[in-house]
Amino acid sequence: MEILGMILAGVLINNFVFMQYLGLCPFLGVSKGLDMATGMSGAVIFVMTVASTVTAALEQFILKPLELEYLRTIAYILVIASFVQLVEIFMKKTLPGLYQALGIYLPLITTNCAVLGAAMLNVTKSYGIALGTLNGFAGAVGWSLAIIIFAGIRERWKLMDIPATLDGFPLALISTGLMSLAFLGFSGLFGNLLK
């Protein structure tokens, strides 16, 4: 039950984009089409889940025993950066089409603050390796859900007559705001499940 509650909380209640403001740059940047959004989501789910595991293990087996917690930020970002590099090499070999489409955004997962944010949240909430991984996975699924919904909305803009003043970022931010207002409605939900 706790596991289910955690996944629901990560995806809906504490949604990274709408409730915690994490990973907004790629959210606004890569959401112009559904294909790209889906590709990016796959990359983010993989990177964020594995990065959560690795950083939690790093915390438990290296930083804590050696009392090096003050180096956490540097250690985490290095682990994440090397991981992204790995995914990039893997994608280039196996999925060249997707690699071309994602272009510059793939290396930018390094600077997707959701990945480091998930790792940091795991530490502040002192989840272990298992729960940390789960939390990272749930957060990534929530982020993907957000970007895929948003890409769907944005695709429809092409057919609409949008005032020049609102075109681009202003409209994107206002629609994100309205979506986040809807997600705010989840915040009372599953209260019993989470206890």
Place this chain on the structure above:
Amino acid sequence: MNENKTFLGYDFVKGFIKENPTFALAVGMCPTLAVTTSLVNGFWMGVAVIFVLTFSNVFVSLLRKFIPDEIRIPVFIILIATPVVIVELVMKAYLPAMYDILGIFVPLIVVNCIIIHRAEAFAYRNRVLNSAMDALGSGMAFTLNLMVIGAIREFLGTGQIAFGSAVFPKAPLFEPAAVMLTPPGGFITLGVLMALLNIAVARVSKRKTTQSQSG
């Protein structure tokens, strides 16, 4: 290497308008929205970013001839992570309450797109003094943006604006809308601000074209 020998003053000023981090480049969105629930939060976040940005820009610029092109991003990240750790430790020691409010967004400065953007787009190609001015300009513009957004949200959300012990106005003038302090309020505030800015820019450019036509 293409070294731009522009005026130092221009490198400082361009961060405010032409290359404004929030409104022109739309980078660093996460902290822009996350910490702007009040003016003071925005201010301290901005100060932290100014320090990190100046430190990283100066060192990237100093080392630009030694950094191999292929691994420049990891090198930048290390050069950025160092001042972030300094800020984290200093803030924890001297401003513990603010550190708790800003939370994970202090360590997350390391992945703030503004900093890596300035390193990649400017400091890696320019001289040290120019890079320092560029960092100060962008950093101060970012701080100003955060303070403006923070002030608007704080005013609409609580009815007052507090800076230190000074509170203005003394009593809320209207029923505050608490939604402004929640994530939707942040997104909508920034969206509306950007739209207003678009209107202003359109007006100015229209005036310029009519002037050039008549003149």
